[in-house]
Structures are given as C-alpha cells and as structure tokens.
Amino acid sequence: MSIRDLKTFLHIAESGSFAAAARAIYRTQSAVTAQIQALEDQLGVSLFDRTNRPPSLTEVGRAFVVRAKEVVSAYDALFQEAVLEALRGQFRLGVVPSVMTGLTPRLLVLLGERHPGLHIELEMGLSAELVAKVEGGALDAALISNPLEAGESLKWSPFLHEPLVLIAPIDAPPKKAAELLRTYPFMRYTSQAWVGRLIGRVLEQKRLHVRETMVLNTLEAITAMVHAGLGVSVVPLRLVEPVGSPPVRVVHLPGQRVYRTLGLIEVNGNSKAALSKTLLVALKDIVAPLREGGTSPAPQLLKQPRNIK
Incomplete structure (x- = not known):
C-alpha cells in the first residue's frame, strides 16, 4: 500500500466516480480501477460496491475514508514541517552596493513577514569579491549584476534586467x-x-x-x-x-538598449538551496508588479566572457 493508493481512493470517494478521479490525477480509468483492486486485495476487504453504477462506497469503505484522510494529512504535514524547518536559521547573503539601498530593504521586509524564523546576515561588496566568497563558502549566495567572471561550479539565477x-x-x-x-x-x-x-x-x-x-x-x-x-x-x-x-x-542611449542583469548566484548543490529559492521567489514577487506591463524586457547582450553553465 502506498500513499498514492490512498490519495487515489480519496479522489474516488470525493468525486463519486472512478472516471472523475482518473481525470483529476491524469491517469486512465482502467489504471485507477486496477490500483483500487490491488488496494482491496491488500486490505482483504471490498471498499466499493460494484453492483451499483457508478460503484459506491461500502460501509467498510466509508469507514476507511476517515482513516485514509488521517494518514494522508499526516503524510503531507510531515513534508510541510520539513519545508518550514528549512526556512529557519541563518542565511549569509552578499549584496552589491547598487542593490543594497533600493531592493534589499524591501526584500528583508517581505522575508520577515513570510518567514519570521529566517535571519539574513548581509555583507556588501563588489561582484567579484562576493562571487569569490560564495565559491569559498563564506557566503551562502549573493545578489550581483552580470557575472563576468565565475567558475563552472556556480548557479546563476537572473531575476531582473x-x-x-x-x-x-x-x-x-x-x-x-x-x-x-x-x-x-x-x-x-x-x-x-x-x-x-x-x-x-x-x-x-x-x-x-x-x-x-x-x-x-x-x-x-x-x-x-x-x-x-x-x-x-x-x-x-x-x-x-x-x-x-x-x-x-x-x-x-542611442541604438538598441543594453541591460545589466541582476541575479542570485550560489554554488551548485548548495546545502541551503531551499533558502536560496525562497529569496528568489521573494525577489521576483517584489519586482513583478513594478515592471511596465508586468514583464521585464529581454536583455541585449554585449560580447563578454561567461563561464557559468
């Protein structure tokens, strides 16, 4: 028995039919039917009365709905607690001067509202200095402009032009x-x-x-x-x-516009990747309503060395 079997069973119980449940979970009706039959074989009981069309829950099946909901709820809560735990603690963030006074205060306010257990430790510096500290492990991530020099071990996530x-x-x-x-x-x-x-x-x-x-x-x-x-x-x-x-x-300026790109840089396989993702989501939420028309223009790239993959 798997958690997927229980969730499929609950989809059928809530929707009232195998066909509706199959559409909801993007599976064929025959696959859902086989899954429930396997679940019934494991339990040694009949959960549905197939003499009715569509099949209806048996008395045992109705009782099992309550237990299945408890198990699924506990399973989902387990993962939710793990995510919340990951969003606590300290995160060392480097920031270039041009971002420190405008964007960063808004970021800290938003993160404080969403994740009060998360403490951000800031360090200001130029992009090259911050990237070196990210690579060396002194910083968990950094907000920098176009990465002109960086090793292949780094992940670059742009969010604004x-x-x-x-x-x-x-x-x-x-x-x-x-x-x-x-x-x-x-x-x-x-x-x-x-x-x-x-x-x-x-x-x-x-x-x-x-x-x-x-x-x-x-x-x-x-x-x-x-x-x-x-x-x-x-x-x-x-x-x-x-x-x-x-x-x-x-x-x-004359001619085609040129853009500087702002982004979050971190090492690949960062142990605090969940926190980095949280920061990136918050940054995008801040800048999205400020862009004209709701979209950021595509950057015109100049010829420059880029070692980041």
Missing part, C-alpha cells in the same frame, strides 16, 4: 545622449565593479566619447553629483530606487 541610461542634471537641456556627453563632464562608475566594465564597453561600442572628471563606486554618489550639476553619467536605471533619491534627467 535594468537598462543602461544617461543621467544628467534636472535642468539640463533636452538634448540627445551623445550631445550631453560631449557637453558635460563625465563621472564614471568604477571599473572594479562588473557593471562599471559593462558601461565602459557600451561607451566604446556605441562610440560615445566622454570627458572624464571623476570615478565613483556607488550609484548614490554618482546620482548626487549629477543632481548637483557636476556632470553626467551612464548607469543602470534601477527599478527600485532608494527612498529620497535626488531627481535627475534620464536620457536613453
């Missing part, structure tokens, strides 16, 4: 990106960050010439400088902006 755009002072003239880049000083996102390297390749491939005046390592610092009128920059347009971000003018 953000277009690269030019940002200019709010009072900048309504000109195209190329002209604004020629007119204003340029503040570059550090190439130590993978998104900074992505931006560098975009400028080169689109043949956009800049007059660089400073290099900064956070989107918050770049946005503040641009807002103050000190120049322009090329950055990912964050779907989830931090509260209180200063306003800037957003101008799309």
Whole structure:
C-alpha cells in the first residue's frame, strides 16, 4: 500500500466516480480501477460496491475514508514541517552596493513577514569579491549584476534586467545622449565593479566619447553629483530606487538598449538551496508588479566572457 493508493481512493470517494478521479490525477480509468483492486486485495476487504453504477462506497469503505484522510494529512504535514524547518536559521547573503539601498530593504521586509524564523546576515561588496566568497563558502549566495567572471561550479539565477541610461542634471537641456556627453563632464562608475566594465564597453561600442572628471563606486554618489550639476553619467536605471533619491534627467542611449542583469548566484548543490529559492521567489514577487506591463524586457547582450553553465 502506498500513499498514492490512498490519495487515489480519496479522489474516488470525493468525486463519486472512478472516471472523475482518473481525470483529476491524469491517469486512465482502467489504471485507477486496477490500483483500487490491488488496494482491496491488500486490505482483504471490498471498499466499493460494484453492483451499483457508478460503484459506491461500502460501509467498510466509508469507514476507511476517515482513516485514509488521517494518514494522508499526516503524510503531507510531515513534508510541510520539513519545508518550514528549512526556512529557519541563518542565511549569509552578499549584496552589491547598487542593490543594497533600493531592493534589499524591501526584500528583508517581505522575508520577515513570510518567514519570521529566517535571519539574513548581509555583507556588501563588489561582484567579484562576493562571487569569490560564495565559491569559498563564506557566503551562502549573493545578489550581483552580470557575472563576468565565475567558475563552472556556480548557479546563476537572473531575476531582473535594468537598462543602461544617461543621467544628467534636472535642468539640463533636452538634448540627445551623445550631445550631453560631449557637453558635460563625465563621472564614471568604477571599473572594479562588473557593471562599471559593462558601461565602459557600451561607451566604446556605441562610440560615445566622454570627458572624464571623476570615478565613483556607488550609484548614490554618482546620482548626487549629477543632481548637483557636476556632470553626467551612464548607469543602470534601477527599478527600485532608494527612498529620497535626488531627481535627475534620464536620457536613453542611442541604438538598441543594453541591460545589466541582476541575479542570485550560489554554488551548485548548495546545502541551503531551499533558502536560496525562497529569496528568489521573494525577489521576483517584489519586482513583478513594478515592471511596465508586468514583464521585464529581454536583455541585449554585449560580447563578454561567461563561464557559468
């Protein structure tokens, strides 16, 4: 006797016919009939009166419904408890700076509501640093942008694409990106960050010439400088902006749009895979209603090394 036999029996008892139960569990009626006959042989009793059409429960069968429900309920509860237990404890999560202030607070609030027994320990760093710590076991997973360098032992789960755009002072003239880049000083996102390297390749491939005046390592610092009128920059347009971000003018770059991808990276066979999946579900739930039209645009990929399978 298997738990599947009991569930099939309950489907028949609840639906009132072998045919309806077969449709519900996507099996043929003959297979369901054979399954119940085998169950009756094991129990040594008749659960259904086959002189009726459709067959009806016998007195023994009606009594067995109660016991079968108890067993199935206990079986399902066993697995539910195992899942809930897996969602307790501590999870070490790395986060890149551009995600720390906008998306991460929403993630922590949502996880706190859904899984109060789960404690997230955060560490901020650049993508390359975080990936090395994930590979070395110092972190369970990390939220990073496009993985330019990583070993084949890692699993990459993207959940959001953000277009690269030019940002200019709010009072900048309504000109195209190329002209604004020629007119204003340029503040570059550090190439130590993978998104900074992505931006560098975009400028080169689109043949956009800049007059660089400073290099900064956070989107918050770049946005503040641009807002103050000190120049322009090329950055990912964050779907989830931090509260209180200063306003800037957003101008799309020429040609086909290019996107930076955000995702969760972890080692294959991660012992905390259930927690990683929980984080990924929460992240997708956060960004889904914020996307225009409910869908994220497909990324335009630049030529780049990718070792992740």
